[in-house]
Amino acid sequence: MQRRVGSTCDTHIRKQTGEFGKLFEKTCQTKTKEERQLWWQALTDVADVLGYHSQNWHTEAEMIKAIANDVLGKLNLTPLKDFEDFVGMEYHIAKMSVLLNLESEEVRMVGIWGTSGIGKDHHCESFIRSA
Numbered sequence: 409m410q411r412r413v414g415s416t417c418d419t420h421i422r423k424q425t426g427e428f429g430k431l432f433e434k435t436c437q438t439k440t441k442e443e444r445q446l447w448w449q450a451l452t453d454v455a456d457v458l459g460y461h462s463q464n465w466h467t468e469a470e471m472i473k474a475i476a477n478d479v480l481g482k483l484n485l486t487p488l489k490d491f492e493d494f495v496g497m498e499y500h501i502a503k504m505s506v507l508l509n510l511e512s513e514e515v516r517m518v519g520i521w522g523t524s525g526i527g528k529d530h531h532c533e534s535f536i537r538s539a
Contacts, residue, residue: 422455424448501535 420426424433432451436444465471508516520528 418455422452424451500531504531504535 417426420428423429432447436447439447460471460475462468462471465474508518520532522528
């Protein structure tokens with residue numbers, strides 16, 4: 409299946425053919441062989457990336473949902489189901505409970521920030537289960 413970037417087909421970008429190829433040749437006239445090869449490889453790699461164009465969707469929400477599902481499928485994640493063995497988890501849950509003041513009728517918004525892989529999702533999941 410050919411995808412288009414403006415009026416240029418991804419195949420022309422991947423293989424540097426057609427109008428794109430002519431412009432590529434013109435641009436590369438003053439470049440070394442090594443530079444041309446690097447550019448060629450980069451363009452080939454970019455053309456191989458499957459993209460999403462917002463004009464192909466009825467709503468932005470549908471497009472975002474499709475992208476999220478596509479990414480999740482590629483990540484192949486297996487979420488943990490049992491948090492009892494996490495050392496110190498009870499302390500963090502108790503600390504969050506105090507901060508959130510769950511007995512209050514006020515609406516609260518929580519943002520959890522941190523480096524990837526430090527357990528933000530696990531803390532949230534544990535907190536929700538204990539609430």
